Amino acid sequence: MENNKQVVTRFAPSPTGSLHIGGSRTALFNYLYARKHNGRFILRIEDTDKARSSTAFESEIIKAMEWLSLKYDEMYRQSEREEIYKKYIEILLKNDNAYISKEDTGGDENKRSEVIRFKNPNEKVTFDDLIRGEVTFDTSDLGDFIIARSIDEPLYHLTVVVDDKEMGVTHVIRAEEHISNTPRQLLIIRALGFEEPKYAHIPLILAPDKSKLSKRHGAVSTLDYRDKGYLPDAVINYLALLGWNPGTEQEIFSKQELIEFFSISQVQKGGAIFSEEKLSWINKAHLKNLSKIELRDQIQKRINANYKALGKTTEIDESQAEMVRDLFSERISVFCDIDEWQKNGELDFIFNDPNISKEEIVWKDSTIESTILHLNFIEEKLNNLSESEFKYERIKSAIWEYADEKGRGEVLWPFRFALSGQKKSPDPFSLAEVFGRDTTLKRVKNAVILLTK
RNA sequence: GGCCCUAUCGUCUAACGGUUAGGACGUAAGCUUUUCAAGCUUAAAAUCGGGGUUCGAUUCCCCGUAGGGUCACCA
Numbered sequence: 230m231e232n233n234k235q236v237v238t239r240f241a242p243s244p245t246g247s248l249h250i251g252g253s254r255t256a257l258f259n260y261l262y263a264r265k266h267n268g269r270f271i272l273r274i275e276d277t278d279k280a281r282s283s284t285a286f287e288s289e290i291i292k293a294m295e296w297l298s299l300k301y302d303e304m305y306r307q308s309e310r311e312e313i314y315k316k317y318i319e320i321l322l323k324n325d326n327a328y329i330s331k332e333d334t335g336g337d338e339n340k341r342s343e344v345i346r347f348k349n350p351n352e353k354v355t356f357d358d359l360i361r362g363e364v365t366f367d368t369s370d371l372g373d374f375i376i377a378r379s380i381d382e383p384l385y386h387l388t389v390v391v392d393d394k395e396m397g398v399t400h401v402i403r404a405e406e407h408i409s410n411t412p413r414q415l416l417i418i419r420a421l422g423f424e425e426p427k428y429a430h431i432p433l434i435l436a437p438d439k440s441k442l443s444k445r446h447g448a449v450s451t452l453d454y455r456d457k458g459y460l461p462d463a464v465i466n467y468l469a470l471l472g473w474n475p476g477t478e479q480e481i482f483s484k485q486e487l488i489e490f491f492s493i494s495q496v497q498k499g500g501a502i503f504s505e506e507k508l509s510w511i512n513k514a515h516l517k518n519l520s521k522i523e524l525r526d527q528i529q530k531r532i533n534a535n536y537k538a539l540g541k542t543t544e545i546d547e548s549q550a551e552m553v554r555d556l557f558s559e560r561i562s563v564f565c566d567i568d569e570w571q572k573n574g575e576l577d578f579i580f581n582d583p584n585i586s587k588e589e590i591v592w593k594d595s596t597i598e599s600t601i602l603h604l605n606f607i608e609e610k611l612n613n614l615s616e617s618e619f620k621y622e623r624i625k626s627a628i629w630e631y632a633d634e635k636g637r638g639e640v641l642w643p644f645r646f647a648l649s650g651q652k653k654s655p656d657p658f659s660l661a662e663v664f665g666r667d668t669t670l671k672r673v674k675n676a677v678i679l680l681t682k
Numbered sequence: 683g684g685c686c687c688u689a690u691c692g693u694c695u696a697a698c699g700g701u702u703a704g705g706a707c708g709u710a711a712g713c714u715u716u717u718c719a720a721g722c723u724u725a726a727a728a729u730c731g732g733g734g735u736u737c738g739a740u741u742c743c744c745c746g747u748a749g750g751g752u753c754a755c756c757a
Contacts, residue, residue: 277756280756366685371753375755386757388757408687409686409751432687441751470695480706497688501694503694506708507694510706560719641716642716652718653717654718655717
């Protein structure tokens with residue numbers, strides 16, 4: 230067969246909307262297949278419909294692919310290739326495989342009175358889909374379909390066939406909705422005497438109600454996920470797993486691993502519901518691969534952007550971002566989690582001394598008097614630690630025995646509350662370490678003063 | 683409606699004729715814990731229905747059923 234031919238795949242979106250998550254997965258599968266087989270991956274903008282295509286959408290598609298770093302080797306625009314299509318339309322016309330047809334426009338001024346139709350041989354067409362096996366259509370149902378508005382205005386089925394041939398595309402990996410387009414394209418391919426590419430129709434991505442994913446289901450644009458703060462590698466990882474499986478129990482993959490393990494034969498036939506919960510879990514796993522510096526920078530960027538969006542001039546610096554990271558990195562699944570905390574003021578205690586509630590700082594049935602006693606003990610113990618000794622373990626061992634004796638909640642709750650002013654927060658030892666000696670002692674003293682009043 | 687595709691826990695999926703039907707997300711419980719997370723352990727949870735084929739069907743075939751795609755001078 231043609232096994233030694235170089236693999237060429239393509240992603241062929243029409244710039245009539247932003248790149249949605251399903252399109253990204255199609256692009257990904259084409260990308261992975263090409264890379265795996267040392268082939269070429271082509272981006273082809275299918276913008277023959279001038280009325281609906283826009284360069285704004287085109288650049289959005291490109292931006293999304295860049296974000297996911299789905300690098301293509303070549304890029305084409307169909308709007309720049311009309312001469313090529315014209316040549317083939319003429320061949321089809323000359324060989325009597327197509328003809329100019331007089332149309333009844335029904336008074337529609339957008340419709341042409343003359344169009345070019347393909348002369349359908351009305352035969353059964355069978356192709357071997359890499360995912361579904363043999364698929365057969367009776368093309369006599371299709372009639373003499375239109376392949377061009379005029380000799381200079383080709384339509385989808387014609388341009389796809391011509392481009393795939395001209396670009397040497399060997400594998401057409403596209404969404405399931407194109408399955409019924411395949412017989413039409415095969416008819417044109419046969420009329421032109423082209424070699425047939427291999428087809429792989431991948432299943433659709435579904436919304437929770439099993440309908441086709443669309444705008445009304447929330448975020449569907451790929452760039453929405455960038456804006457929410459998902460990591461591109463996590464999105465790729467999740468998308469790959471939606472409809473494909475490695476045959477092992479591994480779930481977290483780098484892009485390199487995906488290229489290594491990807492295989493069309495392991496692609497699922499049925500549609501899959503998109504689950505943001507699982508995406509979020511995968512994102513969290515990928516977050517662990519980020520360096521501490523990257524993590525800090527991302528957090529700083531996110532927080533400052535949020536302040537700006539809220540119309541505040543406040544900004545946090547690197548060391549403040551480091552504090553947030555050290556205290557909260559374990560709790561972040563997606564960077565947009567920070568938005569919520571920030572909105573609820575759950576992060577404020579890191580940057581400013583908290584306002585402490587006199588009622589809430591007292592543990593359960595305890596009293597103000599004993600709370601003061603405990604805080605004084607803590608202050609005294611911590612006072613004995615130098616700045617460089619102010620580490621989690623040292624702080625803990627300075628207080629633990631006492632807390633154990635008096636009741637951990639009795640001692641640790643007020644300690645933590647003095648530092649955070651929050652009913653929920655990281656543990657007091659982490660807080661103390663991150664805040665450092667001065668801030669910690671100051672906040673403990675403040676709490677005592679408040680309680681003494 | 684015609685044509686085509688699909689069908690395993692709620693969800694993503696494994697099992698390519700023989701398994702106590704496995705894993706993950708989510709859910710619940712327990713452990714841990716000053717709180718909240720995290721972490722660890724455990725549990726509940728599935729082969730759409732009916733016929734075949736076979737010693738034996740999740741797996742192969744047929745018929746239903748359900749869901750989806752497509753039927754443009756869009757792609």
